[in-house]
Amino acid sequence: MNLILFTFIVLLGFTSYYFGRKKAYTIQYTKKRLTALPQFYGYYLAIWCAIPAFIIFSLWAIFEPTIVKLLILSDYSNQGYLDNELNLIYEKIKSLSRGQFTGEITPFIEASAKKYINLRSIAQSSKVVIVLSAIIASGAYAYKRISSNSRTREPVEKFLKAVLFTASLAAILTTVGIIFSLIFQTIDFFKVIPLFDFVFGTHWYPAKAFVRDSSEALDPSMYSDTFGAVPIFAGTFFIAFIAMCVAIPIGLMSGIYLAEYASIKVRQYAKPLIEILAGIPTVVYGFFAALTVGPFLKEIGNSMGLDVSAESALAAGGVMGIMIIPFISSLSDDVITSVPQSLRDGSYAMGATKSETIKKVIFPAALPGIVGSILLGVSRAIGETMIVVMASGLAANLTLNPLESTSTITAQIVVILIGDQAFGDPKTQAAFALGMSLFLVTLCLNIVALRVVKKYREKYE
Amino acid sequence: MIKISSKNVDVFYGKKQALFNINLDIEENQVTALIGPSGCGKSTFLRCLNRMNDVIDICRVKGQIIINDFDINDKSCDVVRLREKIGMVFQKPNPFPKTIYENISYGPTIHGMAQSKNEMDEIVETSLKKAALWEEVQDRLHEPGTGLSGGQQQRLCIARAISVKPEVILMDEPCSALDPIATAQIEELIDELKKDHTIIIVTHSMAQAARVSQNTGFFHLGELIEHGSTDKIFKNPENKKTQDYITGRFG
Numbered sequence: 044m045n046l047i048l049f050t051f052i053v054l055l056g057f058t059s060y061y062f063g064r065k066k067a068y069t070i071q072y073t074k075k076r077l078t079a080l081p082q083f084y085g086y087y088l089a090i091w092c093a094i095p096a097f098i099i100f101s102l103w104a105i106f107e108p109t110i111v112k113l114l115i116l117s118d119y120s121n122q123g124y125l126d127n128e129l130n131l132i133y134e135k136i137k138s139l140s141r142g143q144f145t146g147e148i149t150p151f152i153e154a155s156a157k158k159y160i161n162l163r164s165i166a167q168s169s170k171v172v173i174v175l176s177a178i179i180a181s182g183a184y185a186y187k188r189i190s191s192n193s194r195t196r197e198p199v200e201k202f203l204k205a206v207l208f209t210a211s212l213a214a215i216l217t218t219v220g221i222i223f224s225l226i227f228q229t230i231d232f233f234k235v236i237p238l239f240d241f242v243f244g245t246h247w248y249p250a251k252a253f254v255r256d257s258s259e260a261l262d263p264s265m266y267s268d269t270f271g272a273v274p275i276f277a278g279t280f281f282i283a284f285i286a287m288c289v290a291i292p293i294g295l296m297s298g299i300y301l302a303e304y305a306s307i308k309v310r311q312y313a314k315p316l317i318e319i320l321a322g323i324p325t326v327v328y329g330f331f332a333a334l335t336v337g338p339f340l341k342e343i344g345n346s347m348g349l350d351v352s353a354e355s356a357l358a359a360g361g362v363m364g365i366m367i368i369p370f371i372s373s374l375s376d377d378v379i380t381s382v383p384q385s386l387r388d389g390s391y392a393m394g395a396t397k398s399e400t401i402k403k404v405i406f407p408a409a410l411p412g413i414v415g416s417i418l419l420g421v422s423r424a425i426g427e428t429m430i431v432v433m434a435s436g437l438a439a440n441l442t443l444n445p446l447e448s449t450s451t452i453t454a455q456i457v458v459i460l461i462g463d464q465a466f467g468d469p470k471t472q473a474a475f476a477l478g479m480s481l482f483l484v485t486l487c488l489n490i491v492a493l494r495v496v497k498k499y500r501e502k503y504e
Numbered sequence: 505m506i507k508i509s510s511k512n513v514d515v516f517y518g519k520k521q522a523l524f525n526i527n528l529d530i531e532e533n534q535v536t537a538l539i540g541p542s543g544c545g546k547s548t549f550l551r552c553l554n555r556m557n558d559v560i561d562i563c564r565v566k567g568q569i570i571i572n573d574f575d576i577n578d579k580s581c582d583v584v585r586l587r588e589k590i591g592m593v594f595q596k597p598n599p600f601p602k603t604i605y606e607n608i609s610y611g612p613t614i615h616g617m618a619q620s621k622n623e624m625d626e627i628v629e630t631s632l633k634k635a636a637l638w639e640e641v642q643d644r645l646h647e648p649g650t651g652l653s654g655g656q657q658q659r660l661c662i663a664r665a666i667s668v669k670p671e672v673i674l675m676d677e678p679c680s681a682l683d684p685i686a687t688a689q690i691e692e693l694i695d696e697l698k699k700d701h702t703i704i705i706v707t708h709s710m711a712q713a714a715r716v717s718q719n720t721g722f723f724h725l726g727e728l729i730e731h732g733s734t735d736k737i738f739k740n741p742e743n744k745k746t747q748d749y750i751t752g753r754f755g
Binding site for chain 2: 306307383385386387388389390391392393394395396399403404407408
């Protein structure tokens, strides 16, 4: 029913566009000058027809269930039920009204179910009536207002602006919502675990917190030496460092090759091929790291007499680096290509060779963009999850040996939130604290990256 | 004395021929102006003289260009040395996004012309003085060259070009992006520079060609129609096309 009504509103919106435009044409036909192009009259009418109806429709959809519930449960208000008992009764009534309830039924509840069905059908039909009359009223009002000297362009433009504003507002509000949910859970976590222990503790073993039963759960002494985040922070930066050691040189050099040396034809094929790397899902990189690179490194290590773990920071970091190559190469290629040709000409005309020109003129000019692309790569490396979970192990060792397994913030969040969990449990909240710190780190990186790029943007020109 | 002499030069962009059989001698320590309507090939010819067309993949140059008894289109020609001897100034000022000092010291560094910081300071100072820019920038040598005004930037580019003491300076419409005052300064400068350098200037402004040059070559549709002393070309051209162009009937 809702779907039909919705489709109807949309269709009516479209048709009214043609009516509005047609009226405008008629006015034009009588040799009167219009204040806007005929399309604007169409849009104007369509907006007036569809939008008020749509707003009523949405508000109805939001408030109807609440109001119906209030009306039904008012019959039970003085019988001394608790809130969750009332909710249970209401669920019973609802499923009974759909004929899906099979348990024990009292006549009183059955009566309520009938009342519920009744109320819903009244609500439905009145919704249709109100929405339709809204369409007719606002549509007729707008249609009447269309005349040779009515202003339609400004309202339409204003409406478009409002739509665009709403879209960006939605994105911003979501971000704010995510941040707040992180903040509150994080605060709860730090009520139990002192911030100092989290930031400077060197022992991370969240599973220890989970085995306790819930009555003990709020005794902070239980958690001493359990949520020390140093090993996983160290692991995160260590793996990101390995990844960047792979990605920066290879990415940068391939970017320079593509931008400066490759012929048009090579570039045409090589660039998309490199960008394919960026399209591979990270889980695929994950099993490439876990099943191919990890064992391979282990074998090489063994043959050299080294003790290499099958899940090593090196395997995860190396593969992560490969994943980041296309970001750095593609972005730095773009940045280098956008350095004006006049600078190259100036340098060549001084008798500089190609490599001198690149080293002394192109690279410095493109540096801000290149730094920006590297920082973006770093923030990807820090936020990358799948490769680490699959290839680098889950034990949070505090180590700087790339051949041992280590763990990262993201991998630990996965470990914590997979399987059984209880809200309000410090173990679960630890995930939020980790998420918060991860968010802060990548936020800082992005801000720095944007600043760097912006500060040097207008350097040439 | 003849400094540069081009013999039967043809230039192709891909399959399209841009220059047809150009024979032009350029006199030492004089200013030679190349004029002609847009797309006539005068800039292309200029870029042949320091092999800047090498940068363009599809461009091929045929024929001989003799400078100091040596054909620069020969395989044995070292382009780096050639461009050290033949400097270039471009249409739009293109200082590097570096400091004023580094802009000037760029060439001498590449060619290893200064043994010490003092020597380099001296090169920078003389180059800027020769380009009539020293007075304006001596207190801000370590600020970015891109912060200067358009006319100053172009003089910086000229200073950069003369920093390696080239024998020839090629100028590709050096004033087209400048206002009249800056243009006048550059023209004055060109007159000064011809004492030490041979100058070839491509220009759209016939008044400019008449003001600054001793010799003029007129290009049309890839051909060198007429060349000779500026006086003769402007007052008494032999070819009808030249006359039409000079009097503003086309172009």
